[in-house]
Ligand code: ADP
């Protein structure tokens with residue numbers, strides 16, 4: 226029987242990797258859906274102007290629709306813009322639209338430009354009538370101001386790693402940026418999770434990538450890997466996570482297992498990860 230622990234305090238996780246197409250959005254969407262299906266209350270924040278996570282969860286995000294852009298600009302609160310995912314009543318989505326692409330420049334001169342999202346999230350969690358178990362943020366493929374805002378708003382980073390030849394390239398730069406944010410803005414931030422995505426069990430390369438990541442980050446990388454499946458890639462065009470679209474398929478099962486592994490990461494494990502970081 227599956228036991229599914231709920232965290233005592235809201236866990237805040239940003240899904241980031243400056244490389245595009247590695248499975249960030251797919252992971253944010255499906256881990257959020259799996260957690261909500263297991264009974265956790267989840268807020269997914271779409272921080273990518275492409276709005277792919279909003280699309281995949283059936284949230285309206287045409288230009289002009291109330292979105293995370295209005296939140297960052299201080300016109301609206303998260304409570305004003307969030308929408309409930311049609312498939313999971315415990316999953317709320319803060320959508321992003323193309324309007325967000327202007328935000329980085331518009332707030333660039335503000336003294337508090339790095340913590341606009343953090344402030345909005347903290348205020349929302351404090352004032353919300355519901356207790357949220359998870360806040361999960363889908364980041365755009367960059368290391369710009371939107372991603373820095375996400376890094377300042379959370380305590381955990383989830384890094385999806387695509388099982389391909391150049392998998393670990395760029396990881397150093399990402400970890401350096403996370404280190405700078407820790408040092409200057411958010412000492413509580415840690416890399417808690419890595420997840421190998423688009424795994425092809427027929428290839429040696431996929432297994433080698435998983436082994437390599439395990440060797441460098443043994444306590445951080447999940448045992449679960451996400452296979453490359455057609456259903457995972459089809460689901461967004463039906464405005465659904467694969468958890469709702471094909472609940473019995475390998476894609477959904479793998480994301481449910483990954484979500485379970487994440488949920489079982491107790492504060493002790495997270496502290497251990499933190500200690501490791503400080504040694505280096
Ligand atoms: P990112 O957000 O990092 O840019 P996405 O999650 O959007 O990456 O994934 C990039 C593309 O790969 C999308 O078209 C997505 O549907 C597809 N994709 C992601 N993960 C899988 C998978 N496990 N199997 C098949 N297709 C996948």
Ligand code: MG
Nearest residue numbers: 249250273277
């Ligand atoms: Mg994306």
